[in-house]
Amino acid sequence: MTIHQAIASPGCGCDSQDMLHALISIDEALTRIAGNVAPAGRTEALSLDHAFGRILAQPVRSRSMAPAFDNAAMDGYAIATSALTGAGPWVLPVVARVPAGQAVTTPVAGAVAARIFTGAPIPNGADAVVMQEDVLRDGDVIHLSHRPEPGLNVRRAGSDMYKGATVLDKGRRLGPREIAACAAAGAGILRVRRRLRVALLVTGDEVRRAGGAREEAQIWDVNTPMLTAGLAAADVDVVASAHGADNLAGLVRELGDMAAQADLVITTGGISVGEEDHVKPAVMALGGETLFSGVAIKPGKPVSVGRIGKAHWLGLPGNPVSTFVTWQVFGLALIRALSGAGPAPTRRHVVTAGPIRRKPGRCELRPATLAGFDGHGREIVSFEDATHSARVGLLSPADGLMFLPADVESLPAGALVEFQPFCQS
Numbered sequence: 057m058t059i060h061q062a063i064a065s066p067g068c069g070c071d072s073q074d075m076l077h078a079l080i081s082i083d084e085a086l087t088r089i090a091g092n093v094a095p096a097g098r099t100e101a102l103s104l105d106h107a108f109g110r111i112l113a114q115p116v117r118s119r120s121m122a123p124a125f126d127n128a129a130m131d132g133y134a135i136a137t138s139a140l141t142g143a144g145p146w147v148l149p150v151v152a153r154v155p156a157g158q159a160v161t162t163p164v165a166g167a168v169a170a171r172i173f174t175g176a177p178i179p180n181g182a183d184a185v186v187m188q189e190d191v192l193r194d195g196d197v198i199h200l201s202h203r204p205e206p207g208l209n210v211r212r213a214g215s216d217m218y219k220g221a222t223v224l225d226k227g228r229r230l231g232p233r234e235i236a237a238c239a240a241a242g243a244g245i246l247r248v249r250r251r252l253r254v255a256l257l258v259t260g261d262e263v264r265r266a267g268g269a270r271e272e273a274q275i276w277d278v279n280t281p282m283l284t285a286g287l288a289a290a291d292v293d294v295v296a297s298a299h300g301a302d303n304l305a306g307l308v309r310e311l312g313d314m315a316a317q318a319d320l321v322i323t324t325g326g327i328s329v330g331e332e333d334h335v336k337p338a339v340m341a342l343g344g345e346t347l348f349s350g351v352a353i354k355p356g357k358p359v360s361v362g363r364i365g366k367a368h369w370l371g372l373p374g375n376p377v378s379t380f381v382t383w384q385v386f387g388l389a390l391i392r393a394l395s396g397a398g399p400a401p402t403r404r405h406v407v408t409a410g411p412i413r414r415k416p417g418r419c420e421l422r423p424a425t426l427a428g429f430d431g432h433g434r435e436i437v438s439f440e441d442a443t444h445s446a447r448v449g450l451l452s453p454a455d456g457l458m459f460l461p462a463d464v465e466s467l468p469a470g471a472l473v474e475f476q477p478f479c480q481s
């Protein structure tokens with residue numbers, strides 16, 4: 057490689073083909089997670105007020121029709137359209153007043169009207185509500201000049217949900233929209249998954265608390281605050297968070313303790329091939345096993361998933377951009393599988409703002425920024441000229457990851473590529 061090429065495409069220096077034989081593809085890694093990781097079985101019953109962010113463990117069914125009764129969609133007058141004989145206009149006496157929340161007793165029988173308000177039950181006999189703006193009120197009568205269609209401004213019972221309808225399937229995460237659906241269905245208590253217990257071990261002798269004192273050759277810890285924020289957004293309980301030194305005995309002790317109390321242990325760093333990389337040996341020393349170790353991606357090649365005793369283990373690389381990318385792609389998939397959450401958000405197609413030249417070999421997940429639409433209405437993404445696994449500054453302007461297939465060496469501007477938006481987690 058010439059010096060010019062090295063500067064133009066610095067990457068992480070680990071693309072050589074001879075390293076690829078042990079690596080699996082992204083989709084194979086995701087398939088292994090989906091096929092081998094079952095939800096941690098614990099559930100609990102929570103009231104709607106406390107269920108935000110949780111995953112449904114049972115489907116929600118509507119306890120009644122919604123709306124439960126025919127009701128008015130407008131303030132106005134309930135009438136029986138069949139009683140409007142001739143060509144009109146019609147003069148109808150107002151025989152009742154029906155506010156919302158009040159059971160109605162007086163029927164609309166014949167050519168009469170009931171004063172009605174939005175949400176109030178439609179009186180027997182009425183089949184339409186005329187907006188008050190469309191009539192002339194004169195004392196105890198209304199003047200109506202246009203014949204309304206039957207059903208005008210009537211919200212029919214069960215038109216939103218019928219009784220017993222499945223409103224939400226199990227596996228749905230409860231956000232405000234889902235909570236609204238449960239409330240409308242009369243589901244006040246929900247059976248949800250217990251929060252996942254997650255332990256975080258960020259390794260590296262060189263790593264110091266962000267913003268704190270550091271000696272020469274030491275660095276601020278990006279991974280702990282980044283993943284702590286991601287875990288908070290993923291609505292898990294962080295049961296332990298520690299900084300692990302680069303030595304085998306210490307890591308064996310800490311990983312053993314964490315695996316005893318967590319459903320999932322996440323490590324960062326110490327997972328590559330150097331003799332300072334002790335995470336995998338520590339997992340093995342604890343009798344652990346790997347589901348996979350190494351994926352043909354850039355960045356994040358060493359990412360690993362396995363088990364330590366009963367706990368699952370997610371080994372993320374130390375370079376913070378690699379950590380974030382592998383967290384987004386594999387970490388969130390693992391958390392979804394363990395939480396019994398539904399399928400992953402799908403990738404979509406976008407077009408490239410400029411041409412791409414790259415070294416083939418591993419599928420590249422390059423941070424990319426949504427930059428508007430082209431003349432065909434397709435979303436465009438802009439991006440840096442290479443993926444830099446340690447340049448954290450390039451992450452926050454990006455909106456997601458652009459997938460460049462392993463064998464692709466160059467692409468013109470306007471090429472269609474897959475794009476996975478970043479999750480808030």
Ligand SMILES: Nc1nc2c(c(=O)[nH]1)N[C@H]1C(S)=C(S)[C@@H](COP(=O)(O)OP(=O)(O)OC[C@H]3O[C@@H](n4cnc5c(N)ncnc54)[C@H](O)[C@@H]3O)O[C@H]1N2
Pocket residue numbers: 068070075258259260262263275276277278279280324325326327328329330333355356357358372373374375376378445446
């Ligand atoms: N000879 C080889 N060397 C490397 C290979 C390889 O295949 N052969 N792979 C490279 C790749 S790809 C990656 S990714 C890294 C992964 O290394 P580790 O996961 O073992 O991570 P560390 O070596 O511990 O750290 C890498 C890098 O990241 C910095 N770091 C670590 N933790 C933090 C943190 N909490 N906050 C900020 N920065 C952190 C650390 O100082 C290193 O610079 O290995 C390559 N090497």
Ligand code: MOO
Pocket residue numbers: 067068070353354355356357358373375378445
């Ligand atoms: O440095 Mo690596 O870029 O995560 O594969």
